[in-house]
Amino acid sequence: MISHRMLFLGLLAVGSMALTGTAAVAQDTLSPDNPYKIVLGTLPIGPMIPAFIGAEQGFFLDEGLEVEFKPEPAGQDIVTAIIAGEYHFGFSNQTSFLTARSRGLDIYAIASGTIGESDETSAAHGVLVPEDSPIQSMADLQGLRVSVDTFGNAPHVTVLRSLELAGVEDPLNDVGFIELGFPDVVPTVSAGRVDAGFAVEPFLTVGKNSGLRIIANPLLDTQKGFPLSVYITSGELIEERPDVVDAFIRAINNSMAYASENPDEVRDAFPRFNNNVSQELAESVDLSLWSTDFGPESLELGAELALKYGFIDSIPDLEEIVYQPGE
Template sequence: MKPIHWTLGSSVLVATLALAAPGLGQDQTLSPQDPYHIVLGTIPIAPLIPAFIAVDQGYFLEEGLEVELRPEPGGQDIVTAVVAQEFDFGFSNQTSLLIARSRGLPIRAIANGVVGSPDVESAWDGVIVPADSEIETPQDLIGKVVSVNTLNNTPHLVVLSALENAGIEDPASQIQFLEVQFPDAVGAVSQRQVDAAWVVEPFVTVGSFSDTRVIMNPLIETGESFLMSVYFTSEQLIEERPDVVAAFTRAINRAMQYATENPEAVRQAFPRFNQSASEAVAEQMALPFWTTELSPSDLELGAELALRYGFIEQIPDLEAFVYSGSD
């Protein structure tokens, strides 16, 4: 297994691999002895733990891949990097990808990334407010400032949907949304820079250590096991190296299956994936839900909501967007 080195990012420690020289030819056979170097765009949140596990457990290497995990603030940045061929693969929320695809950008979803919980009790996201805030219900957010990590995106979308489902008509006109990155959101709430923030784990738990509380769980309130994010790549890589795409997909699905079956291993791995997360946070946080299945129908609700809220002008061909490896 290749050694893992840690380099300091702006707010997290980011895993990178000891890199082999890039530039293997298209006819290069994938081999653990001479692995093909790829870059995967990531975000320092709990849903990405399987990607770290796939590196740490050698799943990628067994497939003949040497993977560099490259951090970005959000899904939109990763989409841009994949389209620009700076990254080979990415992890992004589905709305960023639907926006890109609706604009004709050459990207395709290749594997499920993470889904919302099947019930409120196991939710791994939440809108947090200060513990002593007067805000108790979604209706109390009217006239307030709520942060999401990316505007006009799945985080923004699920909060709007949950607010509508709570009976608030046209929430976009009654609530001010502000873009604040996940690592800064808890502090923004604690310091009263925003009235509330939508966050995912580990930041829900980090917030509980900083005197915040959850008032709603937008993912489950949008839909049971709502598809949050997927892994994706460029059409060019699919055309030129379908073997690399297939190898990546096998490895990440294997890692997601392992994460689902070994929750304690996930908790132990997380502080090494994101060293800004303590062992105490990792032990208490709610774990995301992973699945190795992805179909065009999984994107239908998100696409309809993106159209409803004006994030896209038309729904792209979902069948053509999801790459199954056989087309």
Template sequence: MRRTLIAAAAVALLGLAGCASPAADSGGSQTDASKKVTVGVIPIVDVAPIYLGKEKGFFSSRGIDLNLVAAQGGAAIVPGVVAGQFQFGFSNITSLMIAASKGLPIKITCAGNSSTGKEGADFGAVVVNADSPIRTAKDLAGKTVSVNTLKNIGDTTVRASVRKAGGDPDKVKFTELAFPEMPAALAGKKIDAAWVVEPFLSVAKAQGARVVAWNFVDTAPNLPVAAYFATTKLGQDDPDLVKRFAEAMAESSGYAQAHPDEARTVITTYTKITAEQAKSLTLPQWPATIDTAALGVLADLAVSDKLVTAKPDLAALLP
């Protein structure tokens, strides 16, 4: 089972969601001819609602012919949206804040996923080997911790865990490593700790790793992690399309939240995760709206951790 999990995780791409528009029924507005809409996504558990929504007809009923294109991460999706390769994209919130701070013309369309807010039952955590002397987040100071992207949502939320535990976050040594490589690197003691999300959290735990920090939970209750976004130009040129997409995503997220078994099943259609493996994954929350208070915490962390030079204009970034 362990080898199967590791093999499955190694091929599931990861880079690291509900919608700001109110949910609508599947009989919402529909155009006479469906409009082809391409969305850049990452093949991870976070985007299960959009695949489920496509399967259930929540997009087609609103005149949207949905085309989902898998990318390796937000680093490829953000420029793809700005260049017009994708009409919409999926990316973590911190990446979107950083992009907006650099003047990229993007705007969040609707929520993607959020933390469960439950310590011991979240979809992301910091793990160490079973025999590691590290017992709490405070002990991460002076240690090497892997994150999938430096100066992003991973290290800034891990810092929050260290700070909360009474440690010095500036003494943590972060190193960039792809999520699929982390369980093996941890087991081989090439790193002291790893920040992992599902399915790699399950992989690491299957190898005997133990959790020392639930970084999303430590950062803020129900922390918004990712969102769907578009260019500001699309919002100006075709506000009806943006509205219909947001409505379809709201329905999709609500359905996935209410039907976790179906969400687990659809995950097996766009990743290499098997149905048996999907049963044990901890799913994120898929809320209908973005928690703006928690979003403000991420914005403050982006400033204090020097990811941006000034606090992002959340009013301009949000729908």
């Protein structure tokens, strides 16, 4: 079986492919009594909890949508599934989206996914090292091995930026990067098989509870409130069912606003969203931050950095690739 990752790389090479499957399902009107069924690609991380809560609270059903969650290991896999017509919507880091779009793939950003923290007291992302490691800062990582969940994605971009700001002149070549899924960061760093690893909640707190410590927050280093991720959909769905896309945007924005205003409910929902997270762990994690403000300007810095580090050959027209309701 061809993996989503292999298909993603293939799609980048050929540009696009015909959409089939779930995105082609037709239904004339949106109604809570006869909801339009959508598939949303997800990741098992804290930033996605608002979508789960939104489904529980009925925000999607209120818009005439019935949502099914489909978990994937990385943002690239979700991009691939949307292009392949398997999913209507997805959650992806902004760099994977920009990379796919810069290669001509027919996808659009439609809403903010999560934003980086504004200070260290609420850091939901960070670089972990063993407690007894001599590494004290990002500058100490020169010549060592660092993990990111996927090469060429937003965490990779922010780690590179953080290294550069710390004085590492050529971070792409002066640091050895390896791919490591978020659930594997803590055991791999603890065992010394990698010198440092980028993690997101709940794995950041798991690491701190396991004797690891945080040396930096690359998102905060890059920009306060850095727009890390976006919700995406296909151009075909926008063309055929803009009402479904607009309904999804309203539902996910209501979900993120609700999550921001009700952090206790986010913590309560975490173990239901990810059954590997205990209630005790959920009570101790630093929650992600969400924003309903989203437009082309949200992607400007990320696009500039993706170009600088060679993940895209040129910056696409941001006005064109960001869909906003009513267009």
